[in-house]
Amino acid sequence: MIQGFDPRNGEPVGEPVAETSDAGVDAIVAAAVAAFPAWAAFGRRAEALEAVADALDARAGELAAIADTETALGGERLTGEVARTTGQLRLFAAVLRDGGYTDAVVTPASRDQGVVPDLRRIDRPVGPVAVFAASNFPFAFSVAGGDTASALAAGCPVVVKAHEGHPVTSDVTAGIVAGALASSGAPAGTFGLVHGVQAGLRLLRHPSVAAAGFTGSTGGGLALAKIAAGRPVPIPFYGELGSVNPSVVLPGAAFSRPAAVATGYAGSLTLGTGQFCTNPGLLFVPEDAGLLSAIAEAVGASSGGPMLTGRIFANFQDAVEEAAEHPGVSELAAGRSGPGPWGATPRVFQVTLKEFAADIAVLSRERFGPAGLVITYPSVEDLLPVLGSLAGNLAGTVHLDTGSAEDVELARQVIAVLERVAGRVVCNGWPTGVAVVAAQHHGGPWPATTAPASTSVGTAAIRRWLVPVAYQDFPAELLPPGLRS
Amino acid sequence: MIQGFDPRNGEPVGEPVAETSDAGVDAIVAAAVAAFPAWAAFGRRAEALEAVADALDARAGELAAIADTETALGGERLTGEVARTTGQLRLFAAVLRDGGYTDAVVTPASRDQGVVPDLRRIDRPVGPVAVFAASNFPFAFSVAGGDTASALAAGCPVVVKAHEGHPVTSDVTAGIVAGALASSGAPAGTFGLVHGVQAGLRLLRHPSVAAAGFTGSTGGGLALAKIAAGRPVPIPFYGELGSVNPSVVLPGAAFSRPAAVATGYAGSLTLGTGQFCTNPGLLFVPEDAGLLSAIAEAVGASSGGPMLTGRIFANFQDAVEEAAEHPGVSELAAGRSGPGPWGATPRVFQVTLKEFAADIAVLSRERFGPAGLVITYPSVEDLLPVLGSLAGNLAGTVHLDTGSAEDVELARQVIAVLERVAGRVVCNGWPTGVAVVAAQHHGGPWPATTAPASTSVGTAAIRRWLVPVAYQDFPAELLPPGLRS
DSSP: OOOEETTTTTHHHOOOOHOOOOOHHHHHHHHOOOOHHHHHHHTTHHHHHHHHHHHHTTHHHHHHHHHHHOOOOOOOHHHHHHHHHHHHHHHHHHHHHOGGGGOOOEEEOOTTSSOOOOOEEEEEOSOOOEEESSOOOTTTTTTSSSSHHHHHHTTTOOEOOHHHHHHHHHHHHHHHHHHHEEEEEOTTEEEEEESHHHHHHHHHTTTTTOEEEEEEOOOHHHHHHHHHHHSSSSSOOEEEOOHHHHEEEEHHHHHHHHHHHHHHHHHHHGGGGOOOOTTEEEEEEEETTTHHHHHHHHHHHHBBOOOOOOOHHHHHHHHHHHHTTSSEEEEEEEEEOSSSSBBBOOOOEEEEEEHHHTTTHHSSSSTTTTTEEEEEEEEOOOHHHHHHOOEEEEEEEEETTTOOHHHHHHHHHHHHHHHHHHHEEEESSSOOOOOOOOOOOOOTTTBBSTTTOOSSSSEEEEEEEGGEEEESSOGGEEEEEEGOO | OEEEEEETTEEEEEEEEOOOOOOHHHHHHHHHHHHHHHHOOOHHHHHHHHHHHHHHTHHEEEHHHHHHHHHOOHHHHHHHHHHHHHHHHHHHHHHHHGGGGGEEEEOBBBTEEEEEEEEEEEEEOOEEEEEESSOOOOTTTTSSSSHHHHHHHTOOOOOEEOOOOOHHHHHHHHHHHHHHHHHHTTOOOOOEESSSSSHHHHHHHHHOOEEEEESOHHHHHHHHHHHHHHHSSOOOEEEOOOOOEEEEHHHHHHHHHHHHHHHHHHHHHHGGGGOOOOOOOEEEEEESSSSSHHHHHHHHHBOOBBBBSSHHHHHHHHHHHHHHHHHHOOEEEBBBBSSSTTTTEEEEEEEHHHHHTHHHHHTSOOOTTTTEEOOOOOSSHHHHHHTTTTTOOEEEEEEOOOOHHHHHHHHHHHHHHHHEEEEEEEESSOSOOOOOOOTTOOOOOOBBBBTTOOSSSGGGGGGGEEEEEESSSGGGSSGGGGGGG
């Protein structure tokens, strides 16, 4: 049985939920397989996604309240997250209406260079998709989140593996999604939900599952990626894993606005009790700046909160301890502790660039939660090679004084490195906050994502669930509808 | 040392070529790494690709003559293949001039749904690329072939691992490519060549290699794919492997034009001595048609040729023997033997659909060379599930009488299956012949390709070597040139 807990007091909340049996997983996948042709050809997918969005919106207050008991993320954040989730569903409905996502290309027959046949290519849904939900976004990266919305939009049936951290929220959300799809005329089996680690593994190994999406920890994601790659028939595994999101403060910015930088940093670091994959885990600052004391002050004024689960809290404590005990690392500041048995305390440590570089593998590890490492650098020239040796990240930021020609030139150098080690580079801002828009790229070099060319946020996320097929010399009546023009 | 051989007599041709040492591989990759930023930013990549094309064209006769001594593919085919290769380079020059390949997207800042930052995304070159050349296309899928052309176009330095079957052709081609690039002002190290299996493995494992392309056998490709996935930092491996390319003849086509179907089949099967990954290895025909005797006649009139290498010939002989000795399989026809010690004989076998389905894993294996299996089916209804259980293929074909309503309806059913098991579906044609155009998709479900959403032929092949980066709230002066508008 899977039991949800209230992070504010560690007590069980809601009824325990049964783990899905092997036979249960197989039946749900079989239903998805049966639904695939009809859902792929379903002419009203946009309307169906909008119906799901409407149904979730209609129960937003209830959903947020349930999720708050299982995550303690708070009513305002969770209500906003439901809106983000339904906005995402409506965005993909718009993508479907636009139609360009199928990337249809026609090369007419010609006799230019030998005989060239008539060729027409179009992207088609890959098949039933497994989605592994995240802990830290019980709506936007969970049952009805971006992976589900984009895969359904692509024409793929979806089977979600619920996160253990919010089983009741998952069940209630799944009921709303399934109901709205059914009311919209979607074939039965278009959407399913399974519970439990074993069920998730069986799902990923199921021969009829064609691709998988995952948002979660680096360790968990890499283990699942290996399973996906080791299947008799390997499948694409789109894992969005951990990240430390290096942020670089240039001398001009450190000198001209230390308080703003420090406040922005502390806010981004502690947002959602630091439980974001875009958390600014590493902050690089000039060693001669007064910025450190401003950071100490801002972090000292910050508050922690209850973490999502006991396991996440224990991992956070271990990670913080590893940093605290590391030779060369010293504590710069701590905020106020969060309430409850899993209440995290914001902690920020400092280390010199030289000490950091000497043990970069350990010191650049993700510490999921409100913990940051501030690295003091003597010069940007010294910083660049260290920055360039970081593993892949979802985001990186640079803070500069845009009025300083020197900072602009240094920013150019830093950006040239950051764009190689991060999928998104932010100028004078912080990595948290991932806009759901066409130009977004929420991905990054390995291991930030297991498929670095893909994004899990924004309209391009639909591409993960599509494969091209080319049709050669077809009579019009046999072509897929999107290629007849 | 690597020695080329003349397939027409098995004798050594040309001087032996030294295998590249570990230090040699490392030096070539280091040069590629050093060249990367300058090549990625090089403003005249289109002109450089055209210079390579011009230089190859200027020596087309010589290149074809050298390759003929190592491959015995014949002067006409090889001269044509040089033209295909230079056409490919010029096509990617056109792709660069068009500029759309960078998939630049701008989402302006707004306050529609909360504060949305200014986001701009663009595709950037992934880094140095390793290309594993194929045996069967000494130009178009070798040193200066599609992988090299598309990766260079993307802005990635390329290191090619030459195929052992044509070492001198590889060296001469590489010299022309490197010379033309240097004359065009490309940075030194933009292009390199290594020889030998060990050098290839070291290249694929090199930490600075960012992606790899491969065209070759299923066994070799899957082994390399595993190495790429098992690296400390895994890299994308775009392998275009073997395929049996199921071809289905519907009753109307079998009845109305048996001779044309039989002649087309025999021609496609024996083209290039059957040494194409798009060879029609499996032909499904109605069991009651007179088509079998027409096929026997056409194949009987066909000729084999010398195969590319002794190893390929030995593998072909083994594969043919496996089919010949399989219970339920009988020989339908044989053509005339090719000359020389590695001269292949066209062989076509027949089997019932029932017998085929009973041992589909063995009987649907690729037999690289001019060997085909004709499967007689009682009805399309019986055929569909067997067709649907095939592993992935690069291409599939359907032959129908477009004037017969019955055939059109059956074709619809067959296509609905073929488009799931093949990346390209051909109507009333044969799978050999892969046009280099925008709408091409030369890829297919696993194991036809290790990355089924990608193509190795056509303009979309450039996408394999690109990764997106998003820029958030950037001042115009710090944006990449393609995003400033």
